[in-house]
Amino acid sequence: MTTVSGTETDARGAAELLEQATSVTVVCHVNPDADALGSALALGTALRRRGTPVQVAFADPAETPESLRTLPGGDLLVAPGEVSHEVDVLVVVDCGSAGRMGALRDRMSGAREVLVVDHHVSNARFGSINLVDGAAESTTVLVCEVLDAWGVPLDRDLAHCLYAGLVTDTASFRWARPATHELAARLLATGIDPVDVSRPLMDTHPFGWLGMLASVLGSAGLHREAAGGLGLAHAVVRCSDREGMRAEETESVVDLVRTASEAEVAAVLKEGPPRQWSVSLRAKSVVDVSAVAALLGGGGHRRSAGYTARGSSEDVLAALRTALG
Template identity: 55%
Template sequence: MAVPEQQREEVVSRPVDLAEAVELLTAARQVVLLAHINPDADALGSALALGLALHRRGAHVQVSFGAPERPAESLRDLDVAGLVVPAHRVVHVPELLVVLDTGSVDRLGPLADRAAAAGTTLVIDHHVSNSGFGTHYYVDPRAEATAVMVLHLLDAMGASVDLPTARCLYAGLVTDTRNFRAASPDTHAMAARLLVAGVDAEAVTRPLLDTHPFAWLSMLSAVLATATLEVDEARGLGLVHALVRRDLVDGGRQEEVESVIDVLRTTAEAEVAVVLKQVGECRWTVSLRSKGRIDVAAAASALGGGGHRAAAGFTVDGDAPAILDRLRRALADAPLLG
């Protein structure tokens, strides 16, 4: 049931622990789970894993995201129960709205209004920059992926982690830990548990990280031709950046465009890699990666975005040279990490 308007204005977002989050999840009979726009494997995999558990408990479940209309091709096989619905079919006033892997309400895009309308909104996230929106939020910046938190929730709920659930969680782990290079011993142990449940690591990982159509090569060539190295920027540790023009964004699959940053970040002379992707006439989404010495989440937050210390982003209007100037200043003020 939706919260009456006069009461909703008085609701204050508050943090909850694992037990309280489980209580909210298990009490609801109708649940909408939302990932951020352009969901990656951690966002959508986490939503689907938790959605499967709630569906099996008898709840009416929808999983969705604001854009694009369908999940990335590499993620579609994760939805074995048909829980994903397009944004226009999402219930307008959910009993319980669960927002996963999303640092701020604007990252829900056209579905942001559901957070205000829902009877209860529970945010589950591991981004240090999470703004603590919703009526309740369960945020753990120590978790390498939201999938880590969801596995803890499933265990606390007594839910089965069978193969379909394990595949969703493994997809989130492998992508957000950069193929387990940034994973703790506990997260490696979680991965081993998912493998025991039957996950084929190669079959899950290949489409996410190692598969591109031939057209990706020409797109990548055009983007890398714009790459610029500035060795004195990013607090003297080096900055490399490139532009993805709108025609390349519109003409390529989402996962191909998002993969450019992983190529750029291999530049030995640069601590920070940045890709500007043109998504409108004067609108850009900007991805930032660091090798661990500069907090790029702080730089992204200064420009209206957020993320992790080593991986962050923001969306901004303007022209590319002006955006880069603002970004250089933000990186100059970003904290150095131990």
């Protein structure tokens, strides 16, 4: 296939590229979630079975998040410092921009081709070849299409990785098309147990998480006039709240805030270094939070997006309300 810089491709084109690759590195974004790591490990597993030398990696954190350690193929993961500087094909999964690769961004320069596989509407098409579909519910949906085009049969290990991304990025199939349910049925037909896949991803937290929620949700706020009168519910997670908590516990807060019936939009501000914040946004149906996040330097999906900001929590909330209109 032709590999002109910035080429758009489909699943078959991506499969042809991987079939011809002499070595592959698969990189997902920093602080990977189930969709990112599930996509990377599914591709890595398929490549290894084909006899292709392959590495899978993410730049940060230093260890795989605990909730993702049940994903098959974890032995493919290598530390960032061990990732080859030169590779035939670098595959970047679930990253809307090169910056999301963190310290592994520099590995792009040593790759003959960079294949981006992603479902973020805001994707910057930063690869030499891009398989991007903003209508896909998860990146694992696109990876499954590549595996199908490649003729890779689905088994329990591959299905586990793919289902993990599918169930989390659709919020347990609340945001899913009929075809997505059909894919889920196909994955379940391999023999995976949906409860066993989902429980460590969404339903398992340490007891201390309950205390964190009591503190954070107790100070939640509601701005009924925000977003054109559709409402904004928000909460702030400070460093003191996060002490002893995993990233999984912090990330779970926004899905509780979004249940407020008076608000179309939910936002959770997570404190990092002094006066720096990671902001998670969720919308129920009307507001496109990816567009809001883009205005503030971030990106994401129509109903799920995020960005980083500096200043006091009051400053960050004020800027968000302005962006919401």
